[in-house]
Amino acid sequence: xxxxxxxxxxxxxxxxxxxxxxxxxxxxxxxxxxxxxxxxxxxxxxxxxxxxxxxxxxxxxxxxxxxxxxxxxxxxxxxxxxxxxxxxxxxxxxxxxxxxxxxxxxxxxxxxxxxxxxxxxxxxxxxxxxxxxxxxxxxxxxxxxxxxxxxxxxxxxxxxxxxxxxxxxxxxxxxxxxxxxxxxxxxxxxxxxxxxxxxxxxxxxxxxxxxxxxxxxxxxxxxxxxxxxxxxxxxxxxxxxxxxxxxxxxxxxxxxxxxxxxxxxxxxxxxxxxxxxxxxxxxxxxxxxxxxxxxxxxxxxxxxxxxxxxxxxxxxxxxxxxxxxxxxxxxxxxxxxxxxxxxxxxxxxxxxxxxxxxxxxxxxxxxxxxxxxxxxxxxxxxxxxxxxxxxxxxxxxxxxxxxxxxxxxxxxxxxxxxxxxxxxxxxxxxxxxxxxxxxxxxxxxxxxxxxxxxxxxxxxxxxxxxxxxxxxxxxxxxxxxxxxxxxxxxxxxxxxxxxxxxxxxxxxxxxxxxxxxxxxxxxxxxxxxxxxxxxxxxxxxxxxxxx
Amino acid sequence: xxxxxxxxxxxxxxxxxxxxxxxxxxxxxxxxxxxxxxxxxxxxxxxxxxxxxxxxxxxxxxxxxxxxxxxxxxxxxxxxxxxxxxxxxxxxxxxxxxxxxxxxxxxxxxxxxxxxxxxxxxxxxxxxxxxxxxxxxxxxxxxxxxxxxxxxxxxxxxxxxxxxxxxxxxxxxxxxxxxxxxxxxxxxxxxxxxxxxxxxxxxxxxxxxxxxxxxxxxxxxxxxxxxxxxxxxxxxxxxxxxxxxxxxxxxxxxxxxxxxxxxxxxxxxxxxxxxxxxxx
Numbered sequence: 001x002x003x004x005x006x007x008x009x010x011x012x013x014x015x016x017x018x019x020x021x022x023x024x025x026x027x028x029x030x031x032x033x034x035x036x037x038x039x040x041x042x043x044x045x046x047x048x049x050x051x052x053x054x055x056x057x058x059x060x061x062x063x064x065x066x067x068x069x070x071x072x073x074x075x076x077x078x079x080x081x082x083x084x085x086x087x088x089x090x091x092x093x094x095x096x097x098x099x100x101x102x103x104x105x106x107x108x109x110x111x112x113x114x115x116x117x118x119x120x121x122x123x124x125x126x127x128x129x130x131x132x133x134x135x136x137x138x139x140x141x142x143x144x145x146x147x148x149x150x151x152x153x154x155x156x157x158x159x160x161x162x163x164x165x166x167x168x169x170x171x172x173x174x175x176x177x178x179x180x181x182x183x184x185x186x187x188x189x190x191x192x193x194x195x196x197x198x199x200x201x202x203x204x205x206x207x208x209x210x211x212x213x214x215x216x217x218x219x220x221x222x223x224x225x226x227x228x229x230x231x232x233x234x235x236x237x238x239x240x241x242x243x244x245x246x247x248x249x250x251x252x253x254x255x256x257x258x259x260x261x262x263x264x265x266x267x268x269x270x271x272x273x274x275x276x277x278x279x280x281x282x283x284x285x286x287x288x289x290x291x292x293x294x295x296x297x298x299x300x301x302x303x304x305x306x307x308x309x310x311x312x313x314x315x316x317x318x319x320x321x322x323x324x325x326x327x328x329x330x331x332x333x334x335x336x337x338x339x340x341x342x343x344x345x346x347x348x349x350x351x352x353x354x355x356x357x358x359x360x361x362x363x364x365x366x367x368x369x370x371x372x373x374x375x376x377x378x379x380x381x382x383x384x385x386x387x388x389x390x391x392x393x394x395x396x397x398x399x400x401x402x403x404x405x406x407x408x409x410x411x412x413x414x415x416x417x418x419x420x421x422x423x424x425x426x427x428x429x430x431x432x433x434x435x436x437x438x439x440x441x442x443x444x445x446x447x448x449x450x451x452x453x454x455x456x457x458x459x460x461x462x463x464x465x466x467x468x469x470x471x472x473x474x475x476x477x478x479x480x481x482x483x484x485x486x487x488x489x490x491x492x493x494x495x496x497x498x499x500x501x502x503x504x505x506x507x508x509x510x511x512x513x514x515x516x517x518x519x520x521x522x523x524x525x526x527x528x529x530x531x532x533x534x535x536x537x538x539x540x541x542x543x544x545x546x547x
Numbered sequence: 548x549x550x551x552x553x554x555x556x557x558x559x560x561x562x563x564x565x566x567x568x569x570x571x572x573x574x575x576x577x578x579x580x581x582x583x584x585x586x587x588x589x590x591x592x593x594x595x596x597x598x599x600x601x602x603x604x605x606x607x608x609x610x611x612x613x614x615x616x617x618x619x620x621x622x623x624x625x626x627x628x629x630x631x632x633x634x635x636x637x638x639x640x641x642x643x644x645x646x647x648x649x650x651x652x653x654x655x656x657x658x659x660x661x662x663x664x665x666x667x668x669x670x671x672x673x674x675x676x677x678x679x680x681x682x683x684x685x686x687x688x689x690x691x692x693x694x695x696x697x698x699x700x701x702x703x704x705x706x707x708x709x710x711x712x713x714x715x716x717x718x719x720x721x722x723x724x725x726x727x728x729x730x731x732x733x734x735x736x737x738x739x740x741x742x743x744x745x746x747x748x749x750x751x752x753x754x755x756x757x758x759x760x761x762x763x764x765x766x767x768x769x770x771x772x773x774x775x776x777x778x779x780x781x782x783x784x785x786x787x788x789x790x791x792x793x794x795x796x797x798x799x800x801x802x803x804x805x806x807x808x809x810x811x812x813x814x815x816x817x818x819x820x821x822x823x824x825x826x827x
Contacts, residue, residue, distance in 0.1 A: 090652055092625060133657070139612060140624055140654040206612060276712070336570070345824055397623065426616060428607055435659065437609050442616035449622060450745040472769040493622065494768040507787050510770045516622075 007215035010102055033267050035101030035167075037150045051525035053099045056190035057404060058146045058522070061324035062258035064406040064481045064522045069408055070530035071545060072485030075487055076499045077509045078545055082531060083112075083121035085540040096145040096190065096404070096479070099426050099524040101169070104533070105148070106540055107190075110141040111157035113165060119526050121542060125170035136184045136207055136435055144256070144519075145190035147198065149218050156187030162200055162216060163250045174221035175364075178202060179469040184435050185209030190256045194266055194297050194345075201253025204273040205317065208248035208438035210357045213257075213268050213293070225300035225333050228432070229253060229270045229288045237287035245282035248432045250274030255319045255402045260335065263352055264297040267324070267337055268484040271275045271317035277385045278313070278427050278440025278485065285310040290318045290341060294354060304354035308341045310376065310446070313384045314367070314425060315396050315439075316342040323414065329358065329462050335402045338407060338461045340416040344399030347375065348461045362457050364420040367392055373465055385425035385441050395423030396443045404479030404520040411502050413458040413467060415480045415488055421452040449474050456480065458505060468505035472496075478534075479520025489532060491517025497534045497541065513541055558712065593668035594675070602673025605666060613654065618677055622655065630677045631726055642671045679728075686729055686817045688810070693818025696811055701803065703815075709822060715779050716763075724823040732816045737804035740797045746769060749795040750774050755788045764794075 004031040023158055029155065038054060046052070047058045050067045058064045071079065087093055088345050091109030098105045104118040108248040111129040116122055134157050135141075146153040146165075152173060153165045159181040178200065179185035184207025191200040197215040205211065216222065229251040231237040241249055244537040250273050257268035273282055273289035318341055325347070327336045327518040335351040344365035348357045354377030368377040383392050395418065423443040432438050454476040457469045478491035488502040500511035515537025523532045533542045576625070607616060613626035620628035627634060635650060636642040649657035658667065680692050697703045706716035734741055737801075745764060752774065753759040759781055762774030772792070773783045803812065 008714065091654060134660065135656055137654070137656065428604075431610060439608065439611070442607060442611045444616045448745050473767070477623060492769040496769050498770070506768075512768075512770075 003462070011475060016152060025223075035103060035151075038100060038148045040149070040193070040283070041185045042262065043149070043193055046546060050523075051099075051522050052101065053097070053522040055098065055147060055519075056096050056256045057258065057321055058074070058481070059321075060192075060259045060261065062256075062288065062321050062404075063323055063325065063409065063481070064404055064520065065408050065410075065483070066481065068523055068525055068530050069483070069485045069486045070525070071483070071487065071523070071532065073487060073501055073508060076485070076487055079499075079509060079532065079543040080546060081113075081511075082542045082544045084118075084542070085116060085121040087538045087540070088245070090538055091141050092516065093538055094142045094144045094188075095535050095542065096520050097522060097533060097535075097538070097540065098146060099147055099522065099526075099533075102150060102526045103144050103167075104524075105119060105153060105167070106535075107143040107145050107155060108136075109143060111143055111155070111159070113153065113155055113170070115167070118531065119529075123239065127163075127165050127170040127172065129155075129159075129161075129163060131157070132181065133157050134182055135186065136181060136204070137186045139206075141476060142188045146189055147191040147193050148476070149193045149196070149198070149353070152218065154191045154200075154218070156189055156191075156200060158186050158188070160185040160187050160202065160204075162187070162191065162198065162214075162221070164198075164218070176216065176221040176223075177412055179204075179209075179215060182435050183207070189254050189319055190484045192256050192259060192266070192513060194259050195390050198237065199257070199266055199268075199301075200260075201255070201257075203252050203254035204439050205252035205274055206283075207252035207435065208274050208432045209250060209252060210247060211249075211251035211253050211270060211289075213253050213295065213300065222339060226292075227295055227300040227302060228292065229291075231287060240284040240287040242281070242283035245286075246436060247291060248274055248353070249282060249286060250276075251286075252317075252319070254317075255321060256323055259297065260324055260351060263335065265303055266293075266295040266297055266300075267322040267350070267351070268293050268295065269318040269320055269322065269339075271319050272312050272315045275430060275438045275440030276315040277425060277442065278429065279311055279384065280370075281440075283311075284382075286312070290316060292318060292322060292337065292349065292354075292498075294351070306347075306349055306354045306356065306375065308339070308345070308347065308375075308377075309343045310460055312343075313427075314343075314392060316398055317393070317401075317513075318342065319402050320400065321402075321404050322475045323405060323462070325332075325409065327412075327462055336461060338405075338414050339412070340400050340405050340418075340459070342394070342401055343377070343399030344394045345371065345377075346414070346416070346459050346461075346464050348464055351376075356463075356525070358464045360459075360466075361399070362459055363418040363455075364393045365399065367458075369495075385427040387427055389426045389444065391424050391425040391446070392421055393422040394419065395445070396425070397421075401477065403477050403518075404481075406480035406482045407461075408482040408502050410484055410486065411458075412462070412484075413502070414461045415456060415458050415482065415490075415502075417476050417477055417480060418455045418457045418469075419452070420455070421474065426524060454493065456488065456500065456505065458502075462499075470500055470505045470507065476517070478517040481521040481523060482524055489521040489523070489534070490535060491534055493517070495536055497521070497536065497543075511543075512535070513539070515539070563677050591663060594672040598669040598672045599676045599707070600673075601617075601666070602669035602671070602676075605670050606673050608758060609658070618674070626654070629674055636710075637782075639671050639675055642674055643667055646670055664771060665676060673739030681724060681820065684820070686820060687815065688815070688817030690814070690817040690821040693814035693816070693821075697818055700811075701807065704802070713736075715775070716777065718744070719824055720819060720825055722822060724820040727819075730815050732819050733812065736812060736815060739800040739801055739802055743796060743798045745796075747798060749797075749799060749810050751793040751795070752782070752784055753790040753792075754782075754784055756792070757790070763799075 252271035273286035512538035519535040
């Protein structure tokens, strides 16, 4: 009897313990995650909190590198699916989510954002942006991500608005019209926070817009400054546009830039001059199209510029993410801006003053004999588009494009998704009409796409030479992220997510996700577990190691 | 020179539009009495070669960014090929509606609401011109004689299947007449190495077992590849396991140039061109 009683008491104690434990577990899971406000200091020091992914490119220098090491070259082949989030609106997902203290913010086509538990992918809230019916967009209904400051998210929308959303509830705080959508403007890129300003670009380079970069006060949405990417008459560079062509010269700014706190400079790329393929109506270099701009972080004034492709007639936007790093080049320590351009050249440029240091092609190109001492291309004659068509490398989509490159401070290598291809370029005569496409031609592939190849290429930025390369199927539009686990993560056009050894390019792990990867990976940690996330098709997948 | 032509074209265009509008107005009473056929009747007004050329200009400007300058689609934007069978429209009214209304929930947005129907119809006429009515084509050869050649002298059936009969070593030709023009069929027979679909490239793969197998490229992606050998065996490899891989981008088909007379080639083309989905 005693024994039975003892057992019963033991059972009771065990039951109470289990219940208490369960309650504690339950409490943990229902608690509103108390992420502390994201101050400017936290953004400057984003690399010190690798458990989070606080901005589009991971850090202000845009290296897309994480110091997390739990997943590394020894165990990456043990990665397994933790959860999948299906985006309800069927389109392609170019989203790069942010992760803040266990909460993930995912943007969706056309201009929505959802907050989910980063451990489970289950939803806290959703914000659906109301869009007008008469959108003008060139290349699909995309959104690439949000920015965060304090407890507020900032998002670009397809109708060329900038919205501020409460990060805890999804409530709309403010909504400003950046430009008129029915004139051909739209917005797709994640904004960049610089101190208390929301810095953001504009899309519409195929609609004869005049590009600009804006900064808005984060708390009110009030415009702090606007810097046009095309000078008006009387300003420096206005003589690089014939006639009134500057008014419709494009030079859009549709990807996220970088920022250097010490130099107080914002680095931002500009798109093609318009019309894209007919340069006859806009004679001259067409400043500041296809350029890197360094803007004063407080005033937006242009401190220096570097034009990669003067008088572009091939649609080779300089819409790439600039990456900053301290490098020793030819015996001199410098802050360097690295740039793999759509025109197929990789550039190392002094970030302080824009001095051209070095460049080499990283993808097949037939348009330039080389670059001169100032980095200006020396063109191969007769490569401009014609009415009949002319074959040129790289094709319109370029040696690379908007998808994020990466840089690992551990390896000192710059990683880029490259494409070796060629295309027949055509020229057409068109008149500008507001809100209508204004491109002046186009391109056509003459061989099946499978005859071409994409690559992950690792470039040594101190020499600009390619160190290793890894082949993937053509026209990948996936970005690249590296980690201190010596890993490089990227995706493919044929629906793989994979990991390479960042030192050597050796293949370590891949999984077929079934649909094209249009996004860049991120990595983060919650409760001591490292996760890796990538969007493929309409699904956001998150992987981790076995518990 | 180009400019003068452009201006001339514009004037011509305006005169043409005026004429069209008059036509449209005069057709109104008729249209009003038979509303359901409004769209079709309107479409029939705008399909002259001149309309097609204006439609092409509009297409190059407004549509080619996603659908490609040659309208063959774009894997990156996901925009479909418009030169073959369309998924969302089976006639010109359907095409008109897709252009006018867009495809909800996709990147295919409606055209500007201010765009006149005239221009939408010209665009429809251009897209229709990318296809054509096979029944309107008159060929020299005899399809019946071609069938005999296909199964006999040409030995085509040893490699090609037609409606479930034949070999597996070439494309199924059951509906080849829907997507291929007679002149392209002739090229395929006399010069098979031109424009070989990557599906019919030959891969020679030495696998981890050291055995080299040769077969058609059924599927290839960034990390794996699948082939069918000449005995119809299917093989799947992980690329990082493969010792070597060689691509032969030529066709395995012999050229019939010289081995058949011109009349026989015409007959064969006539037979192949007759291979279309059977009418219900």
